[in-house]
Amino acid sequence: MNIKDKLFMKNIVTVSGGTGGYTILSGLKNIPGISISAIVSMADDGGSNKILRDEFGVLPPSDVRLCLSALSDHPEVIRKLMNYRFEEGFLASHSFGNILLLALERVTGDFATGVEIASDILKVKGKVIPITKDRAHLSMLLKDGSLILGETNIDHYNFQDIGIDKIFYENNVALNESAKKALIEADYIVLGPGDYYTSIIPSLIVDGFREALLASKAKIILPVNLTNKQGHTMHWKVSNYVNVMEKYLGKIIDYILVNTETPSKEQEERYKLEEGDGVLVADDFKDSRVIREPLLSHLFFTYGKADKIRDSRSFIRHDSEKLADCIKKIIEKNN
């Protein structure tokens, strides 16, 4: 790339967990003239991640794996390889990509360096950056004084009626220097999509994140979640998502992306079975920052039997291309 191209290059940073990160990055990858940095939460402690954290003391690889495979410029088979989940023997329920990241951590002595090498092998367009190099033990203190330990326990806990006093890490979890640099140099920061209390907010409360955000001139984009989560965000409307996010950010969101498409009958029926309270379709929130667009994927997502936590995975998702297109329009308008 020549210097002129680099000058016009826009830096996009995404802050996400796994599935949401995969969705948005798969689309952003195809926008020309942008440089992507995917900052990935390290709070995950469920499923295969739990075993890898416990037995190997490694940072949780699943979300990184998803972001790497989303941004890989290799043919489709490499994405399949990265996300292939073994079904038999001593490897049952583990993803190949997680084992790759574990091995690279062992060989290089450092998880973040391992991710860089994986990016090289996988011809990743952009950077995938673990938000911290510290092992992160997420906790939540509720208003009735009860303490929930661990991301997975928070994920399954019905805390909405009790109310949150504080979400925090048990230990000191500091922002990775590369993540700090990416945030400060960003032109746009996209928050989510993803579960609020187990995927997005855990990144915002990492020590140094807010400071980096304040030092950045980036415009902030929030693709509002498509569904409300049982026990966490039931009955929420767009205004709730915006207000809570801004509270944790300490900054105003610039663009609020709201979906206008209704899901298919099949999606809705499946959704009701899971006791969701309805899908968020463009509600009455009046604000000039809101962009209303059809953003829904009509793919019907299924998960393999080897996936131990498949029941809690999302099946109503954003469409990667529509989301990317919406963000592309924002960038073009500002140029």
Place this chain on the structure above:
Amino acid sequence: MNIKDKLFMKNIVTVSGGTGGYTILSGLKNIPGISISAIVSMADDGGSNKILRDEFGVLPPSDVRLCLSALSDHPEVIRKLMNYRFEEGFLASHSFGNILLLALERVTGDFATGVEIASDILKVKGKVIPITKDRAHLSMLLKDGSLILGETNIDHYNFQDIGIDKIFYENNVALNESAKKALIEADYIVLGPGDYYTSIIPSLIVDGFREALLASKAKIILPVNLTNKQGHTMHWKVSNYVNVMEKYLGKIIDYILVNTETPSKEQEERYKLEEGDGVLVADDFKDSRVIREPLLSHLFFTYGKADKIRDSRSFIRHDSEKLADCIKKIIEKNN
């Protein structure tokens, strides 16, 4: 590459097991103007391979992994990654590269296709070809009527005094079409180095190998092993190695490479501990086909604790560069 270069390109085929294949390919890789096809034995059923064969029904990946990493054009860290052997947890004693090949077999549905994709990811210079797509169960019938089942059991069996009646596969093990093509189109075929009865001969007895060899105009090169193997080839001299190999080949060997260098004291002492009967240094075998050169590596090989079969691994080895240089001279002389 243009057509003219391709015309002058020499096709080199190696027939080997793991460590020997790694040694020779690491050197051959750096010779300009040659195209390498590494045909790999599928008889291995020990260590990690045993578990992967038993639990996943996959072809044994270890020898393929070693050949891939030898030919990889990636930086050193990727070789380290491929051969990294996990030390803890459910992955203990398994090599990362074996798990990669297993996952690729699962994703593509075919081991040989998986090897092709691994070659692509690893930027392999040349081709790595499993000798067969069939699961190979090696057996040996001795002159006293006893039958040894499996490559690992043969490896540890002291059969030399009893004598071999027959070495064969229990099942039908057919030559892979790509291996056949490589043999027929070869200009040079290098046999070994490697254990005779568990690594080299198991390839020669694959159904269709001899026919392919007879149809080929390739010159055959034999780098004679550096050491004799307890219970298999004790007290052998160069003439024994040549005669036995020619019997299995049904063809005359064109070049016999014999080492003239004596090992270090450290190497020899370690060797005596392992009850070897002396190192083969250029003996009295008179033949115009013999090329005598210093071919010994002075590296002192060690193996990790996680390697369950480290005690049976070789520690007196050919030097990759010296061996490659010797082969390069043969090619140049014939041009």
